[in-house]
Amino acid sequence: MLFWYTVAVLLSLAIFSFLWKDNPLYKFAEHLFVGTMVGYTIVMVFSQIIMRKIVDPITLAVHNHQYLNLISLIIATLIGLLYLSRFSQKAQWVSRYPISITVGFWSGYAIVTSFKTNILTQVRGTVVDDMGAPLLNGELLGDFIKSPSWSSLDLAVSGPLLVFGVIVVLIYFFFSIKNENPMVRFANKPALLYLMLGFGASFGYTFMGRISLFIGRMNFIFNEWWPLLKQTIGG
Amino acid sequence: MKRTLPLALAFIFGLIGIAVQIVPALKGFLNTMLDWMAIIGSFALALGVSSLTRHHMTKIRRKHKDMFFSYVTFVTMLFMMIIGLIGYFQPESLYQRLFGNMYNYVRVPLDASMFALLAFFITSAAYRAFRARTWLATVLLVAGVVVMMGRVAFGPFMIFNDITAWLMKVPTTAAMRGLTIGIGLGIVATSIKIVLGIERSYLGGGE
Amino acid sequence: MKKILFLALVVLVSLSFAAAVKAEEERPLYGCELNLYDTPNDDGISVELEFMPLSSPDEVPQYGIDLYVDGVFMNTLTVVNAQALFIYTVPTDKRGAEVRAEVFAYDAEGTRQGPVQVEKAISTAQWYYSDRIGAFIWSMLFIGLIMILIGKAKKGQDIFIRRIAGLEAIDDAVGRATEMGRPVFYIPGTSIIDDIATLASLNILRPVAQQVATYETPFSVPIKDPVVLTVAQDIVKEAYMAAGRADLHDEGMVYLASVGQFDYAAAVNGAMVREKPATVFLLGMFWAESLMLAETANTVGAIQIAGTDATSQLPFFIAACDYTLIGEELYAASAYMSREPLLLGTLKAQDMIKGAVIFAMLLSLVFMLFGIDSVMNFFFQ
Numbered sequence: 001m002l003f004w005y006t007v008a009v010l011l012s013l014a015i016f017s018f019l020w021k022d023n024p025l026y027k028f029a030e031h032l033f034v035g036t037m038v039g040y041t042i043v044m045v046f047s048q049i050i051m052r053k054i055v056d057p058i059t060l061a062v063h064n065h066q067y068l069n070l071i072s073l074i075i076a077t078l079i080g081l082l083y084l085s086r087f088s089q090k091a092q093w094v095s096r097y098p099i100s101i102t103v104g105f106w107s108g109y110a111i112v113t114s115f116k117t118n119i120l121t122q123v124r125g126t127v128v129d130d131m132g133a134p135l136l137n138g139e140l141l142g143d144f145i146k147s148p149s150w151s152s153l154d155l156a157v158s159g160p161l162l163v164f165g166v167i168v169v170l171i172y173f174f175f176s177i178k179n180e181n182p183m184v185r186f187a188n189k190p191a192l193l194y195l196m197l198g199f200g201a202s203f204g205y206t207f208m209g210r211i212s213l214f215i216g217r218m219n220f221i222f223n224e225w226w227p228l229l230k231q232t233i234g235g
Numbered sequence: 236m237k238r239t240l241p242l243a244l245a246f247i248f249g250l251i252g253i254a255v256q257i258v259p260a261l262k263g264f265l266n267t268m269l270d271w272m273a274i275i276g277s278f279a280l281a282l283g284v285s286s287l288t289r290h291h292m293t294k295i296r297r298k299h300k301d302m303f304f305s306y307v308t309f310v311t312m313l314f315m316m317i318i319g320l321i322g323y324f325q326p327e328s329l330y331q332r333l334f335g336n337m338y339n340y341v342r343v344p345l346d347a348s349m350f351a352l353l354a355f356f357i358t359s360a361a362y363r364a365f366r367a368r369t370w371l372a373t374v375l376l377v378a379g380v381v382v383m384m385g386r387v388a389f390g391p392f393m394i395f396n397d398i399t400a401w402l403m404k405v406p407t408t409a410a411m412r413g414l415t416i417g418i419g420l421g422i423v424a425t426s427i428k429i430v431l432g433i434e435r436s437y438l439g440g441g442e
Numbered sequence: 443m444k445k446i447l448f449l450a451l452v453v454l455v456s457l458s459f460a461a462a463v464k465a466e467e468e469r470p471l472y473g474c475e476l477n478l479y480d481t482p483n484d485d486g487i488s489v490e491l492e493f494m495p496l497s498s499p500d501e502v503p504q505y506g507i508d509l510y511v512d513g514v515f516m517n518t519l520t521v522v523n524a525q526a527l528f529i530y531t532v533p534t535d536k537r538g539a540e541v542r543a544e545v546f547a548y549d550a551e552g553t554r555q556g557p558v559q560v561e562k563a564i565s566t567a568q569w570y571y572s573d574r575i576g577a578f579i580w581s582m583l584f585i586g587l588i589m590i591l592i593g594k595a596k597k598g599q600d601i602f603i604r605r606i607a608g609l610e611a612i613d614d615a616v617g618r619a620t621e622m623g624r625p626v627f628y629i630p631g632t633s634i635i636d637d638i639a640t641l642a643s644l645n646i647l648r649p650v651a652q653q654v655a656t657y658e659t660p661f662s663v664p665i666k667d668p669v670v671l672t673v674a675q676d677i678v679k680e681a682y683m684a685a686g687r688a689d690l691h692d693e694g695m696v697y698l699a700s701v702g703q704f705d706y707a708a709a710v711n712g713a714m715v716r717e718k719p720a721t722v723f724l725l726g727m728f729w730a731e732s733l734m735l736a737e738t739a740n741t742v743g744a745i746q747i748a749g750t751d752a753t754s755q756l757p758f759f760i761a762a763c764d765y766t767l768i769g770e771e772l773y774a775a776s777a778y779m780s781r782e783p784l785l786l787g788t789l790k791a792q793d794m795i796k797g798a799v800i801f802a803m804l805l806s807l808v809f810m811l812f813g814i815d816s817v818m819n820f821f822f823q
Contacts, residue, residue: 004336008344015348015708019355022715027304030708033345035308036337037702038287039315042280043334047323049277053270076271080278086672087285096241096438098275099673103437104245105272106636107426108252114426114638115584116577118419122412123799124822127806134810158405163807165409166416170800173417175603175774176793191413195768196371198410199757200378201402203364206757207357207379208386214354217347257578260567262485272636276669283668283698290697301716349704353730356737357758363740364761375761411753414769416799418751421773422638424792427585429641433592433784434776436645437673439680 002232005225012217126166135159165194242432249430284312378402472547473497474505478561486537486567493521493528493545502547506554510542534565541565576823580795587791595783601790608747608765609778612723615745616653619720625660626650627719629735631726631750632706635669638773639751643726644673645776650723651681655690664699664713666706671698707731711738724748724763725772728755736762749775 014029054077061070079101085094128134137159144156172191177184255265291305299305315337322331365376384392385399428434473496481488495505507519511534521528532541541564544557570578595601619626628650630643647663654661663678665671675696682691699709711734714722722739724732724746732748732755739746740762748759749767759766767775774792777785806818 004340008340011341012344012348012351015345015352018711019352022712027301027712028307029345030705030712031304031307032311032341033349033705033708034287034700035311036315036342036345037700037705038284038308039312039319040338040342041701042284042312042316043319043323045277045280046320049273051323053274053277072267072271073274076274079271080275083275083278083282083672086282093237095672096237096676097244098278099669099676100241100245100438101248102272102275102635102669103429103641103673104248105252105268107245107429107638107641108249108254109256109636110426110638111253111423111430111581112256112574112577114419114422115581116574118422119416119799120577120580120822122416122419123803123806124818126412126803127810127818127822128815132815134807134813136807136811138811154401158401161405162409162412165406166413167800167803169410169413170416170796172413173768173770174793174796175606175778176601176790177604178602179604192371193374194406194410194413196374197378197402197406198408199760200375201382201399201407202411202754203361203375203757203761204379204382205386205399205403206754207361207383210353210357213347214351217351220344220347253581257570257574259483259571260485260569263487276635279668279672281668283671283701286668286671286696286698287700290694290699293694345708346702346704349708349734350730353733356733360733360737360758360762414753414756417770417796418753418773420792420796420799421642421751421770423581423584424588424788425638425642425645425773425776427581427588428785428788431585431588433588433788434641434645436648436677436776437641439676 002228005228009221009225012221126163129159135163164190169194238435238438241438242435246430246432249426253430378406472502472549472555472558474545474547474559476507476543476545476559476561478541478543478563480563480566481531483568483571483573486565487535488531488533489541489563489565491519491528491530491532491543493530495521495523495525495528497523497547499523499525500550502549504548506546506548508544508546508557510544511539513540513542537565537567539565573823576821583798584791584795587794588788591787591791591794592784595787595790598783601783601786603774603778603786603789606767606771606774606778608749608767608771609775611745611747611765612650612779613653615721615747616650616657616659618745619654620657620659622720624718624720625662626654626721626723627710627714627717627739627744628661628663628723629710629725630663630665630670630674631724631728632666632703632731633727634667635673637727639727640667640670642751642773642776643749644670644677646723646725646772646779647674648677648681648776649779651678652685655682655685655687658687658690661695662713662717662719663696664706664710665696666699666701666703668698668701671696703729703731707734710735714738714742714744718742719744722746724750724759725767725775726750728752730755733758733762 011029011032014025017023018026054073058070058073061067061073079098082094082098085091126135137156140152140156140159144152168187168191171183171187172195174184179185179188251268255261255268288309291308294305295302315334318330318334318337322328322334325331361379364372365379381395382399382402385395385397388394388396388399425434429437475494475496477492479490480486481490491507493505493507495502502523504523505521507521509516509519509532511532516532519530532543534541540562542560542562545559546554546556547558548554591601616626628647630647631637631640633640635641651661661678663674665674675693678696679691682688699713700706714735715738719739719742722735722744724735724739725748728735728750729752732750732752736746736748736759745765746763747765747767748763749772750756750759751769751772753769756766756768760768774789777789802821806821809815809817
């Protein structure tokens with residue numbers, strides 16, 4: 001156990017040495033990393049796809065006389081094999097078939113779902129909140145005027161500010177309208193303000209999480225490996 | 236054959252892609268298609284491995300000063316592959332345990348350490364971004380610092396916590412939502428262009 | 443006549459009320475509510491079962507539901523009476539199968555009573571997802587609009603596109619690398635080909651590669667996914683041929699650096715510090731590795747031109763890179779750079795659909811002020 005833990009610690013230190021400068025230790029860790037991952041992926045593709053999605057189903061289909069299934073699997077395998085035409089200079093272009101099938105399918109697949117999740121759902125969320133209450137709400141403004149306080153102000157303006165932000169950001173990214181257009185000129189500064197506030201806040205939000213990653217690694221070295229080493233050497 | 240058929244295939248499979256998204260009756264067919272895509276894609280790995288091999292072979296052939304490290308890649312790749320494949324056919328064997336250990340004590344710590352490097356990268360990026368002197372960079376800086384403080388706020392500084400919550404709830408949500416809607420339009424437009432054969436760069440471009 | 447009819451109606455209504463009241467009084471001992479219906483939005487190979495026990499757990503500690511498909515017994519579901527809704531999907535494996543469910547109650551002594559309720563349903567396939575029809579209609583409108591504007595563009599109508607700073611910078615950035623005699627790196631994201639952002643990035647790769655070829659600058663395209671690799675190899679090769687510099691093209695320019703997220707980042711970081719590129723393009727889909735790549739590029743003194751549609755990574759690119767294509771600018775890039783009328787027509791159509799979305803949103807907001815949600819439901823189902 002100590003052997004493997006020590007390997008893990010040394011490799012971690014080798015990676016961290018990159019912060020000082022590029023050095024043989026980092027190069028070793030980097031190349032080891034690449035080799036391990038590529039080898040691992042080959043094994044995974046073999047076991048999860050070649051065996052589980054091709055060989056096993058074909059065997060099963062033959063056994064159960066499901067010929068339609070068998071034909072489908074064989075066609076897919078043959079199309080995949082077309083990629084290997086790359087190894088020949090002359091027949092290289094044949095590999096465009098699997099590429100265009102893959103690209104075509106995923107493009108078509110993305111159209112309706114992207115429209116739904118990226119656009120319609122988001123716009124709906126800008127008209128009403130999760131509870132179905134409208135974001136532009138005159139009553140909340142009335143409440144604030146009746147009894148002014150920080151919380152009633154927040155309730156009254158947050159919705160309208162959110163709606164305004166979404167609209168100016170959308171306008172900011174119009175491509176076919178000239179910059180002199182009054183609408184674009186009006187939206188420009190507020191849109192940038194919203195974007196920068198948003199990017200800054202997200203940056204700050206993630207910052208703390210990233211710092212804790214490093215603390216986690218140090219924790220492994222000092223609180224897991226070091227006691228194990230002491231224990232092994234000491235007794 | 237070289238260009239028309241690929242475009243036709245992209246169109247036909249694009250229509251299939253659209254159809255499986257709107258017709259529930261095609262659910263079974265969708266699963267077949269997803270299997271197809273996994274099967275087809277798996278063969279490309281052979282090209283990937285050959286490309287990686289060529290990249291490192293070139294270094295070795297040219298007696299590059301780092302050629303030793305290219306050997307490291309080859310040896311570990313073959314080692315992982317051999318123990319993994321034998322381990323697949325002999326479950327519970329020494330090979331499979333070794334494969335598991337290579338994964339847990341080589342791959343996992345390397346992964347975690349690279350991820351942990353981000354602590355330093357994010358600090359240096361923050362330092363540089365915050366040195367810029369435009370009003371936009373100042374806004375970015377102020378929002379960033381407020382949120383950083385808000386996430387660790389205590390006692391009298393709890394006001395930062397409230398400001399953070401508001402910044403995340405209103406301007407950040409608005410900005411990200413505006414972006415997401417625009418991105419959605421970009422994705423749909425690009426997809427339509429590919430299905431209709433207007434965008435054909437992925438086939439190498441040209442005529 | 444009318445009177446008789448009216449009287450009959452009154453009698454009928456009062457009788458049904460009376461029956462209901464009676465039923466309320468005499469609640470059956472083994473009461474329960476079973477609801478069996480065809481699964482919505484599926485291809486007809488299952489039905490849904492909802493079961494609510496109404497007796498107290500003391501009276502009936504447990505229920506059993508016998509399931510039959512086309513009259514053949516399948517299995518028995520055992521439901522412990524927790525007085526909570528029990529939901530189960532009954533698989534039928536084929537369309538048009540009749541599912542019958544019979545509820546039995548087990549009393550405190552464990553004796554099986556019943557069947558206390560029997561329900562039937564037939565599994566049928568649906569021809570459209572009811573919740574995606576809105577998105578489908580919008581998409582069809584989009585396609586129609588693209589067709590119209592492409593037609594106009596083909597006739598030679600000029601389409602204006604405003605300046606995009608990040609894209610204008612590409613020319614200078616490549617020129618800078620040439621002057622410094624250092625390579626250009628192009629990283630088409632770390633996602634797979636399914637990601638439309640990857641395709642958008644590959645669309646930009648073509649003009650960049652062509653420029654690099656013209657300037658005779660060394661070029662390196664490290665890649666993470668094998669399928670993306672094959673596509674990128676084709677693009678770069680054709681770009682060099684189009685630039686008339688096929689002699690400079692080398693198969694090794696576009697190579698697989700590694701296959702996982704952080705091993706790829708480790709390999710590319712290593713390549714950057716050793717080859718010292720003058721310009722680094724980071725365009726496509728990225729995750730946490732975005733900042734590692736951008737920061738390393740900065741430490742070697744490279745100009746970074748980044749672009750992604752990953753909203754979680756945009757803050758890092760904005761903070762760390764010289765130029766950033768934000769979100770949809772990445773998708774607009776291929777039209778912008780190629781100036782091909784067909785692609786510009788699509789961009790114009792995209793703006794028009796966006797205008798329609800904003801208009802529909804404003805309309806929905808106004809109607810919602812008066813509590814009317816039908817406009818919103820019509821446009822954004």
